[in-house]
Amino acid sequence: xxxxxxxxxxxxxxxRWYIGKDAESAQVYDVVDCHQHKKRILAKLEGIETxxxxxxxxGMKIFVPEDEIEIDDDEFLWQDLMGCTVLDQDxxxxxxxxxxxxxxxxxxxxxxxxxxxxxxxxxxxxxIEDVIVDVDLDKKTIHVNLLDGMDACxxxxx
Numbered sequence: 001x002x003x004x005x006x007x008x009x010x011x012x013x014x015x016r017w018y019i020g021k022d023a024e025s026a027q028v029y030d031v032v033d034c035h036q037h038k039k040r041i042l043a044k045l046e047g048i049e050t051x052x053x054x055x056x057x058x059g060m061k062i063f064v065p066e067d068e069i070e071i072d073d074d075e076f077l078w079q080d081l082m083g084c085t086v087l088d089q090d091x092x093x094x095x096x097x098x099x100x101x102x103x104x105x106x107x108x109x110x111x112x113x114x115x116x117x118x119x120x121x122x123x124x125x126x127x128i129e130d131v132i133v134d135v136d137l138d139k140k141t142i143h144v145n146l147l148d149g150m151d152a153c154x155x156x157x158x
Contacts, residue, residue, distance in 0.1 A: 001041050001062075004102075009036040011062065017045070018063040026063050076135060078107075086111045086123070086142045089133070094123055097142065109142070121156040 003011045011017075012034035020026030030046035048054060071077065078100045086094040086109070095117065099110040101124075111123040125131055125144060134143040146153075 001043065002039070003041045008039070008041065011041060011064075012036070012043075014064050014068060016064075016068075018065070019057055019060050020063070021060060023063045026061075076137070080137055081109070081135070081142070084135070084137075084140045084142045086125075086144055089143070089145050093117065094144070098122075100127070119156060120158070121154055123154050125150070125153055 003009070005011045012031075015031055017029050017031055018026035019029055029048070031043060032046055033042075033044040035042055048057070066077065069077065081097050081100060084097045086097060088094055093114075095111040095113040097109050098112045101108045101110060107127040109123070109125045109127055111125065113120050113122065130147060131144050131150075132142065133145050134141075136142075
């Protein structure tokens with residue numbers, strides 16, 4: 001399988017996976033063995049013995065309950081950032097986080113303006129220390145520092 005965790009082999013640290021098309025329909029599997037092999041992860045799951053059983057899991061997603069995920073103080077789950085209001089260094093509202101993207105060097109916040117804003121469009125801002133000043137999950141706000149030239153990160157929509 002291919003892992004989207006960072007590092008990729010971090011998924012091996014969980015003893016139980018929930019596998020399905022979505023979290024609601026996922027079934028629980030105990031992980032017997034899991035290790036990285038080149039760019040992929042090889043895993044042996046309890047109760048999966050035949051290639052036919054493996055084929056039934058093809059295309060499924062692996063879920064791990066949020067309470068089993070260890071998060072450092074300076075880390076955030078992407079799902080917790082969704083819907084946060086983004087404010088610039090002057091307190092101006094840029095919009096709300098609608099998606100996050102991983103484009104290699106860093107993650108990027110996709111921020112769409114809201115219907116109450118004068119100009120419609122979206123921002124794509126790097127989730128890096130120089131740009132992200134503060135994340136307050138209790139208030140659902142993210143304060144950013146727009147560096148010189150970052151106005152190019154805005155795409156107006158008509």
